[in-house]
Amino acid sequence: VQYKNKKLKYIIKKGDKTLNKTDIENSLRKKFDDEYTIKMLTNYVLEFQECFSDIISTEEVVRRLMNNINGNIILMDELPNKNLDGQYSRDGYVKLKTSTTKDEEYCKYLLFHELTHAITSVRDENGNETMLGFSDMRTNMGRGFNEAVTEYLSQIRNEKITGNKNLISGYRTIVEQARRLFK
Numbered sequence: 001v002q003y004k005n006k007k008l009k010y011i012i013k014k015g016d017k018t019l020n021k022t023d024i025e026n027s028l029r030k031k032f033d034d035e036y037t038i039k040m041l042t043n044y045v046l047e048f049q050e051c052f053s054d055i056i057s058t059e060e061v062v063r064r065l066m067n068n069i070n071g072n073i074i075l076m077d078e079l080p081n082k083n084l085d086g087q088y089s090r091d092g093y094v095k096l097k098t099s100t101t102k103d104e105e106y107c108k109y110l111l112f113h114e115l116t117h118a119i120t121s122v123r124d125e126n127g128n129e130t131m132l133g134f135s136d137m138r139t140n141m142g143r144g145f146n147e148a149v150t151e152y153l154s155q156i157r158n159e160k161i162t163g164n165k166n167l168i169s170g171y172r173t174i175v176e177q178a179r180r181l182f183k
Helices: 021-029 035-052 058-068 098-102 104-119 143-162 172-182
Strands: 012-014 017-019 074-076 086-088 094-097 121-123 129-132
Touching (some): 035 143
Parallel strands (some): 074 094
């Protein structure tokens, strides 16, 4: 896989076994049957590991995607909230505005943000989402902070994977607040 003349090595160790891109795709094929979904989820796993392998293992990222996403990525002309280009919905589906797929780099960034929501989702025994990162879904407490941290991680991805340090999203203020808080 290449990004702007930079070849990234995607080999992640699992005990005595090594997971590579094909291993990740094969794991995802156990649940997802759409080639676009498999391609984009695999890309997410690889980029996440490139940026944050010291936080969550590849196996755990794949497990969380498979547990927390209920089906293939859904492309829609418009999302219910017309202000959004992408969404990880409470029902466990990732939805993208179809027009976002025309710009591959933007789409990858957008999916990184939404899939990071997916891997931080906590569901109860009935499959109901109770927490999303730092946000309590029953009360919406922490929702803004959760968006700020998720976008902050997405910006780290942008800088490391594409070299782009420009903030793409509308979360400019809360991301800057989070950056200052972390300092």
